[in-house]
Amino acid sequence: MSHKHQVQCHCGNITLSFNKYPESLTSCNCSICHRYAALWGYYQPDEVVVSSKTTSSKTYQWGDGYIDFHHCRQCGCVTHYTSTSLSPIQKVAINFRMDNPSQLANIPQRRFDGARSWTYLSE
Template identity: 35%
Template sequence: MAGEETSASVELPIHGACHCGAVSFEMKVQPRAAVECNCTICRSLGTVWGHGEAGDISVSAAPGATLSYSRGDKELAFHTCRTCGSTTHWEAVRGDSKGRMAVNLRLAAPGTIEAIGHRHFDGAETWTFLD
Protein backbone atom coordinates (compact mmCIF):
# COMPACT_ATOMS: atom_id res chain seq x y z
CA MET A 1 0.00 0.00 0.00
CA ALA A 2 1.34 3.48 -0.84
CA GLY A 3 2.94 5.26 2.09
CA GLU A 4 3.52 2.06 4.08
CA GLU A 5 7.05 1.38 5.22
CA THR A 6 8.66 -1.97 4.57
CA SER A 7 11.42 -1.93 7.13
CA ALA A 8 13.40 -4.92 8.23
CA SER A 9 14.18 -5.52 11.86
CA VAL A 10 17.21 -4.03 13.61
CA GLU A 11 18.71 -4.97 16.94
CA LEU A 12 17.15 -2.92 19.70
CA PRO A 13 17.86 -0.65 21.35
CA ILE A 14 19.45 1.50 18.66
CA HIS A 15 22.50 3.31 20.03
CA GLY A 16 24.27 6.33 18.62
CA ALA A 17 26.68 9.04 19.71
CA CYS A 18 28.26 12.22 18.47
CA HIS A 19 31.83 12.06 17.15
CA CYS A 20 33.49 12.84 20.50
CA GLY A 21 31.07 10.74 22.59
CA ALA A 22 29.86 13.60 24.82
CA VAL A 23 26.24 13.09 23.67
CA SER A 24 24.71 9.67 23.12
CA PHE A 25 21.24 8.29 22.53
CA GLU A 26 19.31 5.08 22.87
CA MET A 27 16.12 4.39 20.93
CA LYS A 28 14.10 1.58 22.48
CA VAL A 29 11.71 1.03 19.56
CA GLN A 30 12.40 0.77 15.87
CA PRO A 31 11.24 3.80 13.89
CA ARG A 32 8.92 3.11 10.95
CA ALA A 33 11.55 4.55 8.61
CA ALA A 34 14.84 6.37 8.51
CA VAL A 35 13.70 9.73 7.16
CA GLU A 36 15.80 12.13 5.13
CA CYS A 37 14.06 15.51 4.88
CA ASN A 38 14.87 18.21 2.32
CA CYS A 39 13.80 21.23 4.40
CA THR A 40 16.45 23.91 4.80
CA ILE A 41 17.66 22.84 8.25
CA CYS A 42 17.72 19.07 7.64
CA ARG A 43 19.42 19.54 4.28
CA SER A 44 22.03 21.80 5.91
CA LEU A 45 22.64 19.36 8.75
CA GLY A 46 22.82 16.26 6.53
CA THR A 47 20.70 14.24 8.94
CA VAL A 48 18.62 11.08 8.61
CA TRP A 49 16.04 10.97 11.38
CA GLY A 50 14.58 8.14 13.42
CA HIS A 51 11.33 9.52 14.88
CA GLY A 52 9.66 8.40 18.07
CA GLU A 53 7.96 9.36 21.29
CA ALA A 54 10.13 11.04 23.92
CA GLY A 55 9.50 8.13 26.29
CA ASP A 56 11.06 5.70 23.81
CA ILE A 57 14.26 7.70 23.35
CA SER A 58 16.84 8.63 25.95
CA VAL A 59 19.65 11.12 25.41
CA SER A 60 22.68 11.14 27.69
CA ALA A 61 24.74 14.31 27.96
CA ALA A 62 26.19 16.45 30.71
CA PRO A 63 24.24 19.64 31.41
CA GLY A 64 25.21 22.23 28.81
CA ALA A 65 26.83 19.66 26.49
CA THR A 66 24.56 20.61 23.60
CA LEU A 67 23.63 23.78 21.80
CA SER A 68 19.92 24.10 21.09
CA TYR A 69 18.67 25.78 17.92
CA SER A 70 15.10 26.69 17.00
CA ARG A 71 13.73 28.87 14.22
CA GLY A 72 10.47 29.81 12.62
CA ASP A 73 7.58 28.60 14.78
CA LYS A 74 10.07 27.47 17.46
CA GLU A 75 8.28 24.11 17.86
CA LEU A 76 11.43 22.01 17.38
CA ALA A 77 14.75 22.35 19.20
CA PHE A 78 17.69 20.85 17.30
CA HIS A 79 20.59 19.74 19.54
CA THR A 80 24.24 19.79 18.51
CA CYS A 81 27.24 18.71 20.56
CA ARG A 82 29.18 21.77 21.82
CA THR A 83 32.49 19.90 21.49
CA CYS A 84 32.44 18.17 18.11
CA GLY A 85 29.51 19.84 16.34
CA SER A 86 27.52 16.68 15.54
CA THR A 87 23.75 17.19 15.42
CA THR A 88 22.38 14.42 17.61
CA HIS A 89 18.63 14.92 17.94
CA TRP A 90 15.66 17.22 17.96
CA GLU A 91 12.79 17.46 20.37
CA ALA A 92 9.38 19.04 19.95
CA VAL A 93 9.13 21.68 22.64
CA ARG A 94 5.65 23.03 21.86
CA GLY A 95 2.74 22.65 19.47
CA ASP A 96 1.01 19.51 18.21
CA SER A 97 4.24 17.51 18.08
CA LYS A 98 5.19 18.10 21.74
CA GLY A 99 6.38 14.81 23.21
CA ARG A 100 7.98 13.68 19.94
CA MET A 101 11.70 13.38 19.26
CA ALA A 102 14.02 12.21 16.55
CA VAL A 103 17.60 11.03 16.66
CA ASN A 104 20.18 11.35 13.91
CA LEU A 105 20.55 7.79 12.64
CA ARG A 106 23.74 8.75 10.79
CA LEU A 107 25.32 8.52 14.26
CA ALA A 108 24.16 4.91 14.79
CA ALA A 109 26.03 1.79 13.69
CA PRO A 110 26.73 1.41 9.96
CA GLY A 111 23.88 -0.40 8.23
CA THR A 112 21.19 0.84 10.64
CA ILE A 113 19.58 3.19 8.12
CA GLU A 114 19.53 0.55 5.41
CA ALA A 115 18.12 -2.10 7.77
CA ILE A 116 15.27 0.20 8.84
CA GLY A 117 14.49 1.47 5.35
CA HIS A 118 15.49 4.91 4.04
CA ARG A 119 12.68 7.26 2.95
CA HIS A 120 12.80 10.77 1.50
CA PHE A 121 10.41 13.41 2.82
CA ASP A 122 9.61 16.71 1.09
CA GLY A 123 9.68 19.10 4.04
CA ALA A 124 10.51 21.97 1.70
CA GLU A 125 7.23 22.10 -0.19
CA THR A 126 4.59 19.34 -0.16
CA TRP A 127 5.03 17.72 3.29
CA THR A 128 4.71 14.29 1.70
CA PHE A 129 7.02 11.34 1.19
CA LEU A 130 8.65 11.32 -2.23
CA ASP A 131 8.68 7.55 -2.72
Template identity: 45%
Template sequence: AVRFEISRPAWVISCNCSICRRYATLWAHCPPNEGRLLAGAGATTAYVWGDRLIEFHFCTTCGVTTHYQGTDGGRVSFNLRLADDPAQVEDIRVRHFDGAGSWAFLD
Protein backbone atom coordinates in the same frame (compact mmCIF):
# COMPACT_ATOMS: atom_id res chain seq x y z
CA ALA B 1 30.46 12.81 23.24
CA VAL B 2 26.72 12.62 22.86
CA ARG B 3 25.06 9.23 22.60
CA PHE B 4 21.43 8.15 22.49
CA GLU B 5 19.42 4.98 22.83
CA ILE B 6 16.27 4.21 20.85
CA SER B 7 14.35 1.18 19.64
CA ARG B 8 15.10 0.18 16.06
CA PRO B 9 12.67 2.16 13.90
CA ALA B 10 10.66 0.64 11.04
CA TRP B 11 11.79 3.58 8.86
CA VAL B 12 13.76 6.80 9.00
CA ILE B 13 13.20 10.15 7.31
CA SER B 14 15.39 12.02 4.87
CA CYS B 15 13.96 15.56 4.63
CA ASN B 16 14.83 18.06 1.91
CA CYS B 17 13.98 21.24 3.81
CA SER B 18 16.77 23.81 3.91
CA ILE B 19 17.90 23.01 7.44
CA CYS B 20 17.77 19.19 7.26
CA ARG B 21 19.50 19.25 3.88
CA ARG B 22 22.35 21.35 5.31
CA TYR B 23 22.66 19.19 8.42
CA ALA B 24 22.64 15.98 6.28
CA THR B 25 20.54 14.16 8.88
CA LEU B 26 18.60 10.91 8.81
CA TRP B 27 15.80 11.21 11.38
CA ALA B 28 14.42 8.39 13.53
CA HIS B 29 11.23 9.60 15.22
CA CYS B 30 10.08 8.31 18.59
CA PRO B 31 7.71 9.35 21.35
CA PRO B 32 9.51 11.46 23.99
CA ASN B 33 9.40 8.71 26.62
CA GLU B 34 11.00 6.08 24.33
CA GLY B 35 14.24 7.74 23.20
CA ARG B 36 16.97 8.49 25.70
CA LEU B 37 19.80 10.95 25.36
CA LEU B 38 22.82 9.45 27.12
CA ALA B 39 24.70 12.64 27.88
CA GLY B 40 25.18 14.90 30.85
CA ALA B 41 23.83 18.40 31.30
CA GLY B 42 25.42 20.83 28.88
CA ALA B 43 26.41 18.12 26.37
CA THR B 44 24.17 19.71 23.73
CA THR B 45 23.16 23.20 22.83
CA ALA B 46 19.87 24.09 21.17
CA TYR B 47 18.92 26.23 18.19
CA VAL B 48 15.30 27.29 17.67
CA TRP B 49 14.40 28.84 14.34
CA GLY B 50 11.49 30.03 12.21
CA ASP B 51 8.13 29.42 13.86
CA ARG B 52 9.92 28.34 17.08
CA LEU B 53 8.20 24.93 17.14
CA ILE B 54 11.33 22.78 16.74
CA GLU B 55 14.49 22.82 18.83
CA PHE B 56 17.58 21.39 17.09
CA HIS B 57 20.34 20.09 19.36
CA PHE B 58 24.06 19.97 18.65
CA CYS B 59 27.00 18.40 20.46
CA THR B 60 28.87 21.15 22.33
CA THR B 61 32.17 19.35 21.65
CA CYS B 62 32.06 18.70 17.89
CA GLY B 63 28.94 20.54 16.68
CA VAL B 64 27.20 17.57 15.03
CA THR B 65 23.38 17.62 14.92
CA THR B 66 22.25 15.04 17.47
CA HIS B 67 18.47 15.36 17.64
CA TYR B 68 15.50 17.65 17.54
CA GLN B 69 12.39 17.92 19.64
CA GLY B 70 9.20 19.89 19.56
CA THR B 71 9.18 22.90 21.85
CA ASP B 72 5.80 21.60 23.07
CA GLY B 73 7.42 18.45 24.51
CA GLY B 74 6.12 16.26 21.68
CA ARG B 75 8.00 13.91 19.42
CA VAL B 76 11.77 13.57 19.57
CA SER B 77 13.87 12.63 16.53
CA PHE B 78 17.43 11.35 16.66
CA ASN B 79 20.01 11.58 13.87
CA LEU B 80 20.76 7.97 12.90
CA ARG B 81 23.79 9.06 10.91
CA LEU B 82 25.47 9.03 14.34
CA ALA B 83 25.06 5.26 14.78
CA ASP B 84 28.18 3.66 16.26
CA ASP B 85 28.01 0.96 13.58
CA PRO B 86 26.47 2.20 10.31
CA ALA B 87 25.94 -1.42 9.22
CA GLN B 88 23.32 -1.78 11.98
CA VAL B 89 21.07 0.82 10.36
CA GLU B 90 21.85 0.57 6.64
CA ASP B 91 18.93 -1.77 5.93
CA ILE B 92 16.28 0.45 7.55
CA ARG B 93 13.80 1.83 5.03
CA VAL B 94 14.39 5.50 4.19
CA ARG B 95 11.29 7.60 3.55
CA HIS B 96 11.76 10.86 1.66
CA PHE B 97 9.89 13.86 3.01
CA ASP B 98 9.33 17.03 0.98
CA GLY B 99 9.87 19.61 3.71
CA ALA B 100 10.89 22.13 1.05
CA GLY B 101 7.60 22.12 -0.81
CA SER B 102 4.50 19.96 -0.39
CA TRP B 103 5.17 18.98 3.24
CA ALA B 104 4.32 15.37 2.31
CA PHE B 105 6.14 12.08 1.90
CA LEU B 106 7.37 11.48 -1.64
CA ASP B 107 7.14 7.69 -1.45
Protein backbone atom coordinates in the same frame (compact mmCIF):
# COMPACT_ATOMS: atom_id res chain seq x y z
CA MET C 1 15.58 1.33 32.89
CA SER C 2 18.30 0.08 30.57
CA HIS C 3 18.12 0.70 26.83
CA LYS C 4 19.26 -1.85 24.27
CA HIS C 5 20.77 0.50 21.63
CA GLN C 6 22.84 3.70 21.65
CA VAL C 7 24.20 6.27 19.23
CA GLN C 8 26.77 8.93 20.06
CA CYS C 9 28.13 12.15 18.65
CA HIS C 10 31.66 12.10 17.21
CA CYS C 11 33.45 12.88 20.49
CA GLY C 12 31.17 10.66 22.62
CA ASN C 13 29.90 13.50 24.81
CA ILE C 14 26.21 13.10 23.83
CA THR C 15 24.59 9.64 23.90
CA LEU C 16 21.04 8.78 22.86
CA SER C 17 19.71 5.46 24.14
CA PHE C 18 16.63 3.64 22.84
CA ASN C 19 15.13 0.13 22.86
CA LYS C 20 14.21 -0.47 19.22
CA TYR C 21 15.16 0.83 15.82
CA PRO C 22 12.48 2.78 13.94
CA GLU C 23 10.49 1.13 11.14
CA SER C 24 11.81 3.76 8.70
CA LEU C 25 14.23 6.67 8.56
CA THR C 26 13.48 10.06 7.03
CA SER C 27 15.67 12.25 4.85
CA CYS C 28 14.14 15.74 4.63
CA ASN C 29 15.05 18.44 2.12
CA CYS C 30 13.90 21.47 4.11
CA SER C 31 16.40 24.31 4.44
CA ILE C 32 17.86 23.08 7.75
CA CYS C 33 17.73 19.27 7.35
CA HIS C 34 19.30 19.57 3.91
CA ARG C 35 22.24 21.40 5.45
CA TYR C 36 22.50 18.99 8.38
CA ALA C 37 22.28 15.94 6.05
CA ALA C 38 20.43 14.22 8.87
CA LEU C 39 18.65 10.88 8.70
CA TRP C 40 15.85 11.05 11.25
CA GLY C 41 14.26 8.26 13.27
CA TYR C 42 11.18 9.28 15.26
CA TYR C 43 10.26 8.40 18.85
CA GLN C 44 7.94 9.35 21.65
CA PRO C 45 9.81 11.42 24.27
CA ASP C 46 9.69 8.63 26.87
CA GLU C 47 11.36 6.17 24.45
CA VAL C 48 14.70 8.03 24.32
CA VAL C 49 17.21 8.87 27.03
CA VAL C 50 19.67 11.66 26.25
CA SER C 51 22.80 11.83 28.37
CA SER C 52 26.02 13.82 28.27
CA LYS C 53 29.49 13.23 29.72
CA THR C 54 30.76 16.78 30.17
CA THR C 55 28.42 19.35 28.62
CA SER C 56 24.77 19.31 27.63
CA SER C 57 23.68 19.86 24.06
CA LYS C 58 23.14 23.31 22.62
CA THR C 59 19.89 24.03 20.75
CA TYR C 60 18.95 25.94 17.63
CA GLN C 61 15.41 26.89 16.64
CA TRP C 62 14.18 28.09 13.27
CA GLY C 63 10.88 29.02 11.66
CA ASP C 64 7.68 28.23 13.54
CA GLY C 65 9.44 27.40 16.82
CA TYR C 66 8.12 23.82 16.93
CA ILE C 67 11.54 22.14 16.96
CA ASP C 68 14.75 22.50 18.96
CA PHE C 69 17.70 21.04 17.02
CA HIS C 70 20.36 19.77 19.44
CA HIS C 71 24.06 19.57 18.75
CA CYS C 72 27.11 18.70 20.83
CA ARG C 73 28.90 21.75 22.23
CA GLN C 74 32.26 19.96 21.84
CA CYS C 75 32.28 18.32 18.38
CA GLY C 76 29.31 20.09 16.78
CA CYS C 77 27.39 16.99 15.64
CA VAL C 78 23.64 17.41 15.23
CA THR C 79 22.43 14.65 17.52
CA HIS C 80 18.64 14.97 17.64
CA TYR C 81 15.70 17.28 17.73
CA THR C 82 12.91 17.68 20.23
CA SER C 83 9.46 19.21 19.94
CA THR C 84 8.98 22.45 21.83
CA SER C 85 5.93 23.27 23.93
CA LEU C 86 4.52 25.12 20.89
CA SER C 87 4.35 21.94 18.82
CA PRO C 88 1.04 20.07 18.62
CA ILE C 89 2.92 16.73 18.46
CA GLN C 90 5.62 15.85 21.00
CA LYS C 91 8.46 13.73 19.63
CA VAL C 92 12.18 13.16 19.60
CA ALA C 93 14.00 12.59 16.34
CA ILE C 94 17.39 10.88 16.54
CA ASN C 95 19.93 11.66 13.82
CA PHE C 96 20.89 8.16 12.70
CA ARG C 97 23.87 9.46 10.73
CA MET C 98 25.59 8.91 14.09
CA ASP C 99 25.05 5.14 13.82
CA ASN C 100 27.09 2.58 11.93
CA PRO C 101 25.73 2.35 8.35
CA SER C 102 25.62 -1.46 8.59
CA GLN C 103 23.07 -1.14 11.43
CA LEU C 104 20.79 0.82 9.11
CA ALA C 105 21.10 -1.34 6.00
CA ASN C 106 17.70 -3.03 6.44
CA ILE C 107 15.73 0.04 7.53
CA PRO C 108 13.80 1.70 4.69
CA GLN C 109 14.65 5.33 4.06
CA ARG C 110 11.88 7.73 3.08
CA ARG C 111 12.33 11.12 1.45
CA PHE C 112 10.26 13.96 2.87
CA ASP C 113 9.69 17.12 0.83
CA GLY C 114 9.89 19.66 3.63
CA ALA C 115 11.01 22.32 1.14
CA ARG C 116 7.84 22.43 -0.96
CA SER C 117 4.89 20.05 -0.62
CA TRP C 118 5.33 18.91 2.99
CA THR C 119 4.62 15.30 1.91
CA TYR C 120 6.60 12.10 1.54
CA LEU C 121 7.89 11.56 -1.97
CA SER C 122 7.28 8.27 -3.76
CA GLU C 123 9.85 5.63 -3.00
